[in-house]
Amino acid sequence: METTLLTGVPETMLITLWAKATETQQNGGLIEDNDAVRMMKQIDYDFSKFKKAKMSQAGSCVRASLIDKETREFIKNNPDAVVIQLGAGIDARYQRIGAPKVEHWYDLDLPEAIEVRRKLLPESERNTYIAQSLFDYSWCDTVKAHGKPILVIIEGVMMYFEPEKVREFFCEICNRLGKATVLMDILFYSGVKHARQHDAMRKMDNDVEFKWSVLHSVEMESWHERLHLGREYFMSDHDQGRLPLIFRLLCKIPYLHTRFNQRIVRFEIN
Numbered sequence: 001m002e003t004t005l006l007t008g009v010p011e012t013m014l015i016t017l018w019a020k021a022t023e024t025q026q027n028g029g030l031i032e033d034n035d036a037v038r039m040m041k042q043i044d045y046d047f048s049k050f051k052k053a054k055m056s057q058a059g060s061c062v063r064a065s066l067i068d069k070e071t072r073e074f075i076k077n078n079p080d081a082v083v084i085q086l087g088a089g090i091d092a093r094y095q096r097i098g099a100p101k102v103e104h105w106y107d108l109d110l111p112e113a114i115e116v117r118r119k120l121l122p123e124s125e126r127n128t129y130i131a132q133s134l135f136d137y138s139w140c141d142t143v144k145a146h147g148k149p150i151l152v153i154i155e156g157v158m159m160y161f162e163p164e165k166v167r168e169f170f171c172e173i174c175n176r177l178g179k180a181t182v183l184m185d186i187l188f189y190s191g192v193k194h195a196r197q198h199d200a201m202r203k204m205d206n207d208v209e210f211k212w213s214v215l216h217s218v219e220m221e222s223w224h225e226r227l228h229l230g231r232e233y234f235m236s237d238h239d240q241g242r243l244p245l246i247f248r249l250l251c252k253i254p255y256l257h258t259r260f261n262q263r264i265v266r267f268e269i270n
Contacts, residue, residue, distance in 0.1 A: 012208060013089030013113065015200045016156060018047045019060035030061035030240060031068070035092035039120045053200035058242035059262060060156075062235050063185050066264040067155055068097055070183050070231075075100050078149035084108060084142075086134040087157035090117050094127045103148045106130055108139055135169065140176035150180035159187035159210045166212045167223050174224040174269050181230070182267040187213040189259045215258055217265045230266040234258075 020036040022028075040047060050057070071093065075081055081102045085093060088107035094100075105127045109117065114131035123129055130139055134157070143150050152173070158166050173180070187210055191198070195210045214220060218229050236243060236251035250256050 011206060012156070012160075013091070014043070014045055014047070015050060015053075015056060016060045016064070017043075017090055018050050019057045020064060022057055023061045028058075028061065028242070030058065030242065031065045031096075033064075033092060033096050035095050035121065039090055039092075042120060050200050055244060055247070056198065056200035058239060059235060062239050062242070063155065063262065063264060064091075064093075066233050066235070066238060067153060067183050067185070068093065070264070070266055071151065071153065072097055072100075074149075074151050074181060074183075075102060078151075081149045081151050082106075082143045082146045083151045083153065084130075084139060085153040085155070086139075087154060088117070088129075089113055089156075090120055091155070092121060093153070095121070099124075099127070102126065103146050104128070106139070106143065108132065108134060135165070137172050137176055140173060144177055150177060152177075152180055152182045154182065154184040156185060158184060159191070159212050160208060161212055163212050170220065170223050170227060174226045177269055180269045182269065184265060184267070186217060186263040186265060188262045189213045189215045217263060220267070226269050228268045228270065230268045232266075233264040234261040235263065236261050 017036050017040055020031055020033040021040040023031050024033050024037050071083070075083070079102065082104050083102055084106040085091065086108050088109050090113075094105050094107070106129070107117065107127065108130040110133060111131040114129050117129060130142070132139070134154075161169075173182075191210050192213050193209060193211070195208060198210075217232050221227055221229055234251070234257065236248050236257075239248070247260065251260050
């Protein structure tokens, strides 16, 4: 399958697909995603250009595994949950965690990304797709209408938007949603405006830039009175020794720990 529809930010979903497929093929242990292996074989794209991007490969899988862990825990505690994954790309999280029998699971992305997704991962009765921007807030009404616990997953997305747009997004969902949980990643703080130094991004023929991060996750609580930090993971603490030794040593220095580390955070809206 050709990927000519994917340019700019949507093209970056091929990096994470490659990372998870590679991890599975090599029995790396961070994540197992057989759908990623299958999809990578079906896509006409030169994935070999990423073969030396070892830090991105491991980092993407650590990130996904931590979000998977938190997702499973949320569903265990809320089996009737409504889950929506924003900027889903061709991530097979619903399948990877065992197709849980939740109230409903939505995957949302731009129309060009959903067009590719539908060809590779068909929808099911419980898992359906929404083809629109995450800044079209009608999805809030869709998930809220179920009247069930809400989980919002945002992985590998927010770093591509301006700080004002990210803040606006969180203010909007705090105003529009009732009680909800948000799982997301936050780019390492020193990575802002340095996408060309990223070991996988620099292999792509586009001008996509990293635009947003925060030094301390708790800063986001000041954006809205209903937004509260619940839990935070620093990836260097959960990499199972897969990230480069020099990186792990640098991250033990308190000043660098927050600046060099990508984070997975859970926010509660209540």
